[in-house]
Amino acid sequence: MKRLKWAAILAAMAGLFAPSVSAQEMMYGDTQTKIRHTEWSKNAVVYEVNLRQGTKGRTFESFRKELPRLKELGVDILWLMPIHPISKENRKGELGSYYAVADYKAVNPEFGNINDFRRLVKTAHDLGMKVILDEVCNHTGCDHPWTRTNPEFYVRENGKFTSPYDWTDTYKLDYSNKMLRRQMLDALKFWVKELDIDGYRCDVAGEVPTDFWEEARRELNKIKPVFMLAEASKPELLVSAFDSDYNWPMKDLFNAIAATKGINKYAIDKKQQLPAKTALSIDTLLMLQKKQYPNGGMNLNMITNHDLNSWEGTEFDRYTDGVEAFAVLSYTLPGIPMMYMGQEVGFDHAWEFFKHDITPDYTPNKWTEFYTKLNALKQHNPALDAGVAKQLWERHTTKQTDIYAFSRIYQNRRVTVIVNLSNETLSAEFVNAPNVDGLTDYFSGKPAELPKSLKPWEYRIFVK
Numbered sequence: 001m002k003r004l005k006w007a008a009i010l011a012a013m014a015g016l017f018a019p020s021v022s023a024q025e026m027m028y029g030d031t032q033t034k035i036r037h038t039e040w041s042k043n044a045v046v047y048e049v050n051l052r053q054g055t056k057g058r059t060f061e062s063f064r065k066e067l068p069r070l071k072e073l074g075v076d077i078l079w080l081m082p083i084h085p086i087s088k089e090n091r092k093g094e095l096g097s098y099y100a101v102a103d104y105k106a107v108n109p110e111f112g113n114i115n116d117f118r119r120l121v122k123t124a125h126d127l128g129m130k131v132i133l134d135e136v137c138n139h140t141g142c143d144h145p146w147t148r149t150n151p152e153f154y155v156r157e158n159g160k161f162t163s164p165y166d167w168t169d170t171y172k173l174d175y176s177n178k179m180l181r182r183q184m185l186d187a188l189k190f191w192v193k194e195l196d197i198d199g200y201r202c203d204v205a206g207e208v209p210t211d212f213w214e215e216a217r218r219e220l221n222k223i224k225p226v227f228m229l230a231e232a233s234k235p236e237l238l239v240s241a242f243d244s245d246y247n248w249p250m251k252d253l254f255n256a257i258a259a260t261k262g263i264n265k266y267a268i269d270k271k272q273q274l275p276a277k278t279a280l281s282i283d284t285l286l287m288l289q290k291k292q293y294p295n296g297g298m299n300l301n302m303i304t305n306h307d308l309n310s311w312e313g314t315e316f317d318r319y320t321d322g323v324e325a326f327a328v329l330s331y332t333l334p335g336i337p338m339m340y341m342g343q344e345v346g347f348d349h350a351w352e353f354f355k356h357d358i359t360p361d362y363t364p365n366k367w368t369e370f371y372t373k374l375n376a377l378k379q380h381n382p383a384l385d386a387g388v389a390k391q392l393w394e395r396h397t398t399k400q401t402d403i404y405a406f407s408r409i410y411q412n413r414r415v416t417v418i419v420n421l422s423n424e425t426l427s428a429e430f431v432n433a434p435n436v437d438g439l440t441d442y443f444s445g446k447p448a449e450l451p452k453s454l455k456p457w458e459y460r461i462f463v464k
Contacts (some may be wrong), residue, residue, distance in 0.1 A: 019314045033216070033296040033387075034240045040130060041243055041298070042385045045375045046338040048305055051080065051111050052095065052352045054341035056359050060107075060116040065260055069362065071127045073344055074375025078124055081306060082134045083107050083117065087141020090169045093354020098134070099203055100141035100169040104187035108296035114195070123194055128199035132227060133191055136429050137184055138207045141171040142149065146183075147171065153180040157308045164207065164240075175209045192223045199227035205242070206232030229300060238297035244336055245300040245389070249255065253277055253285055254303065255318055261423050263320045266313030273300050279404035279421040283395065284332075297319035298386040301330040304340045309350055316348045322457040324370065325419050329376045330406070332417045332461070334393075336386050339350050367427045377442060381463060383410040399429040403454060408433050413429035416462040427453045 006399035013130050033433040047070060053185070055062040060083075070078070086096040095110070107114050120343055140146060145151045147161065154171050155162050173180060191197045199220075205213065213230075217240065220226045229345070230245040249414045256277040258264040261328050262431045267274055281283050293299075303326050304315045319326050331337040342360040344347075351357045378384050383391060388410075396405035402422035416434045420426050439448035439462040448462035 026425075030271040031239060031294040033238055033294040035238070035243055035296070036225075037243050037296075037298070037432075038225045038227055039335070039367060040076065042387050043379050043382070044336060044386075045074055045077055045131075045378055046077045046229070046300065047075040048338060049078055049080045050095065050306055050341045051083070052098070053357050053359060055249065058110070058356070060120045064116075064120045065122075066362070067123055067129065071129060073368065073372055074379060075339070076094060076379070077130045077132060077198070079132050079338075080134060081231070082203075083111055084135060084147045085109070085115065087143045089141070089143035092169050093352075095355055096141075097167075098170055099136050099167070099296045101136050101137075102141045102144055102393070104135075104184075105190050113339040117197055125196070130197040130227065131316060133197055134203060135188065135200045136203040137173070137188075137212075138204045139167065139172045142169060142171055144171075150179070150183075153177055153183075165203075173214055179213055181215075184212075185216055185219060189219060189223060189414045192220055192226060196222075196224075198346070199229070199243075201229040202232065202242075203231050205230035205237060205245070206234040210236050210241060212232075213237060218343060219243045232455050233299075235293045235297075239294050241372055244300050247301050247335055249285055249289070250299075250301060250330075250333070250335075251303075251308070253281055254329070255312075257421055258319050258322055258326070259393060261322075261421070261463065263322055263423060264318050265320060266317040279402050279419075282329075282404055286334075294410065295297055295389055296387050297334045300338055301333060301335040302340075303327050303330050304343055305338065306351075306353075307333045309340060310353045314348050314350055315343070316330065316346075317350070321423070322421070325421060325457040327370075327374065327418060328405075328417065328459050328461065330416060331378055332384060333410075334386065336375070339371065344368050363444055373443065377415070377461070377463070379412055381415055383413045383415045384410045385410065394434070396434045397431040398428040402426060405430070405434065414462075414464040416448075417459070418462075419459040420457060425453055425455050434462075435460050 021256045049063060051063055052058055055066060082101060083099045084104050085108050087100045087102040107117055124131050153173055155174045163170055175181060217228060222397040228242040230242040232245050233248045234245060247446060255264060256274040259267040259274040301398045315323050344367060345360055345362055345365055347360040349358060390410060392409040394407040403420055404424055405418040415441060418437060433450060436448035436450055441448050442461040442463045
């Protein structure tokens with residue numbers, strides 16, 4: 001297909017693209033999500049909080065003191081990694097995994113008490129931020145009381161509890177048990193009703209039956225409108241249960257592009273055989289996602305999070321000189337952008353997962369300025385809103401296939417992005433150039449002017 005025809009097809013697309021899954025699930029593209037997103041989620045920035053590592057006090061109270069700084073940074077939704085007590089049986093490392101829950105209705109004394117958490121939520125709300133909890137509904141820790149009082153709640157083989165994957169500090173729950181469903185739903189309702197949280201990030205959500213999540217969403221919305229984020233890339237979850245899921249496929253694509261260009265140090269060190277990908281591969285993925293996901297669904301874009309940081313290298317390990325370029329795409333491609341604690345100061349350290357580690361110095365620097373600008377762009381330009389169907393998408397092709405350029409348009413507002421996804425200086429010869437008359441270069445504040453060339457990993461954002 002000629003590039004001009006390809007560009008025309010993409011230009012006709014409206015709304016949101018979302019993550020890739022297996023071929024048998026490609027059935028939702030013509031379906032409209034039944035979720036009514038909260039207004040505050042459509043232009044939101046999500047910030048993942050690692051209490052164990054991210055603040056020197058490692059407590060609710062020490063983190064509460066960070067909230068004014070995060071408000072100034074432009075954070076909207078605070079996602080707290082699990083705050084529950086951690087099981088001791090089969091515990092991994094010194095402190096165990098956040099995700100081996102011992103009690104769904106209690107807080108880990110490592111972080112403080114429930115009233116400390118209540119104050120944290122209230123302060124966040126007073127500052128105009130929302131709070132979602134990381135909840136682990138797929139499995140419990142190995143000494144959760146249910147293992148003794150309700151062993152029928154668990155998947156068992158030959159009478160023995162089973163651990164999902166290599167998570168030997170946990171036991172998998174059995175959602176064919178109706179009482180388990182009622183108990184888990186009761187726990188989810190508890191934090192919304194009693195602590196006034198604003199929703200959940202749900203761990204390995206794709207491993208829990210979709211009909212449970214759909215029921216949970218209905219029941220939680222009876223208490224207050226919530227925001228639900230699934231750690232999964234599964235289209236059916238966004239029809240009636242979740243606002244957003246993970247854009248793992250885009251993250252994988254970013255990693256593969258960086259590896260193809262020879263800058264993914266983590267892939268090199270680990271001798272990963274990632275597929276050869278270029279900027280044009282983004283088009284392929286977006287087209288596939290358009291077919292797979294319900295219209296109006298939202299997905300979460302990222303260049304780092306707790307899993308990536310601890311197990312796949314920091315963003316600097318994977319993207320080196322391309323960190324800013326990929327960050328720009330994570331904010332401007334369709335979806336919701338997220339940050340991980342320390343990202344706002346360029347914290348280049350892979351945290352230990354099961355014990356204490358060093359904490360970042362949050363003194364503002366060039367990275368703080370960079371992400372503050374991106375956050376403000378996301379929040380204040382409706383052309384980047386997620387989950388709406390009235391936006392237009394235009395793809396601007398160039399003779400250099402490593403330059404990726406597009407515009408997102410809503411009424412009289414526009415964001416045009418041009419990124420060199422290579423480690424070479426490239427001429428920017430457009431086949432179908434964007435009209436930048438009346439636009440402003442977002443970072444320089446000067447009138448927009450199409451670049452004649454772009455240095456390695458250089459980018460431009462033009463706005464109206």
